Amino acid sequence: MAKEKSGPLAGVRVVHLASLGPGPYATMLLADMGCDVVIVDRTSPMQVSVRPAADPRRRGQSSIALDLKNVEARTVLLDLVGRADVLIEGMRPGVAERLGVGPTTCLGLNPRLIYARVTGWGQTGPLADRAGHDINYIALSGALDAMGPPDAPPPVPLNLLGDYAGGGVFVALGIVAALCERERTGKGQTLDVAIVDGVASLTAATLGMLAEGQWGPRGTNAFDGSAPWYRTYATRDGGFIAVGAIEPPFYDALVRGLGLDPHLCAREDPGRWPEIAEMFASSFRRHDRAHWEATFAETDACVSPVLSFGEAFAHPHHVARRTYMGRPGMAQPAPAPRFGSGGATADPAASPAPGAHTDRVMRDLGRTEAEIARMRALGAVA
Numbered sequence: 001m002a003k004e005k006s007g008p009l010a011g012v013r014v015v016h017l018a019s020l021g022p023g024p025y026a027t028m029l030l031a032d033m034g035c036d037v038v039i040v041d042r043t044s045p046m047q048v049s050v051r052p053a054a055d056p057r058r059r060g061q062s063s064i065a066l067d068l069k070n071v072e073a074r075t076v077l078l079d080l081v082g083r084a085d086v087l088i089e090g091m092r093p094g095v096a097e098r099l100g101v102g103p104t105t106c107l108g109l110n111p112r113l114i115y116a117r118v119t120g121w122g123q124t125g126p127l128a129d130r131a132g133h134d135i136n137y138i139a140l141s142g143a144l145d146a147m148g149p150p151d152a153p154p155p156v157p158l159n160l161l162g163d164y165a166g167g168g169v170f171v172a173l174g175i176v177a178a179l180c181e182r183e184r185t186g187k188g189q190t191l192d193v194a195i196v197d198g199v200a201s202l203t204a205a206t207l208g209m210l211a212e213g214q215w216g217p218r219g220t221n222a223f224d225g226s227a228p229w230y231r232t233y234a235t236r237d238g239g240f241i242a243v244g245a246i247e248p249p250f251y252d253a254l255v256r257g258l259g260l261d262p263h264l265c266a267r268e269d270p271g272r273w274p275e276i277a278e279m280f281a282s283s284f285r286r287h288d289r290a291h292w293e294a295t296f297a298e299t300d301a302c303v304s305p306v307l308s309f310g311e312a313f314a315h316p317h318h319v320a321r322r323t324y325m326g327r328p329g330m331a332q333p334a335p336a337p338r339f340g341s342g343g344a345t346a347d348p349a350a351s352p353a354p355g356a357h358t359d360r361v362m363r364d365l366g367r368t369e370a371e372i373a374r375m376r377a378l379g380a381v382a
Helices: 022-032 071-083 103-109 134-140 160-185 195-202 204-211 248-258 270-284 289-296 309-314 316-321 358-364 369-378
Strands: 013-017 036-042 062-066 086-089 114-119 189-194 230-234 240-244 303-305
Touching: 013 022, 013 071, 022 036, 022 086, 022 114, 022 160, 036 071, 062 071, 062 358, 071 103, 071 369, 086 160, 103 114, 103 189, 114 160, 134 160, 134 195, 160 189, 160 195, 189 195, 230 270, 240 289, 248 270, 248 289, 289 303, 309 316, 358 369
Parallel strands: 013 036, 013 086, 036 062, 086 114, 114 189
Antiparallel strands: 230 240, 240 303
């Protein structure tokens, strides 16, 4: 393992069997908090959308490349597991068991281990063995149907809602909770982290409104883009403005800023939402985005420009808070949340290429140079 880092989770050792989506995001969060994370990459790297060495989700971590179909490589992995606090795997149910690194084996070797299993559908249920991606999980959770205008297919919210919010964040949260429980019991456990479960949890407030009769089909709800005070509008120059003027005082500030008659914009009747939205849209189309940004800059109308990533990196608020870090063209989010004690890593180390630390990790496990060379020759490590 690498030298321990600073942070609220310093000293916690994590092994991640390289996976896609939620697993890497969870390990980024954990590494940012100080965990010592070793990624077990494949000797034949997975096809991914971002080069591993440029992927912020790998930052501050180490990488060893193992062929887990090789018996000696699995021995190396089990040595890592024996020293670890957490193991994260994102394979389909049963695959880890077939490789000989399932929960029974690993917890038998290390009873204090937190074994986090991360999938889209979960370890049980009729879809457990089925392939899927972010869009499938949010579709089956009801969340996707609740988004967008009623006269168009639901929009795709990147892969933020499923993979990262419903998946990666819940992986990290579950691991931290399990570590806290281990402090009381002295025992590890297995976590079944399913993206569909996480997305269902994220819909809690919406389901509360549904139960109270306050949520209906798309086109009738305050937060699905239907209400004139909670949606986006186009500006004259092709830009966009985001409006979130939910509370009456903020709505009043919005109407004043647009120069409209408050009596014509009374919002109590949802039947007038389309009419009011068109009034707002017509007003926003009269000027460029910069005009509206300046108009509402000193108000609480909850009006913001819709920025590109490049514009977001340079926005004064983000610059002041150092929300993003890195150099132009290579920006990435800074660690979050922030701790008053300065516990989180300020500048995580660079993201490693697959196998970048194979030799070092092997030496830490007590392997000799001759053993490392032999395993390389066999293709067990890379």
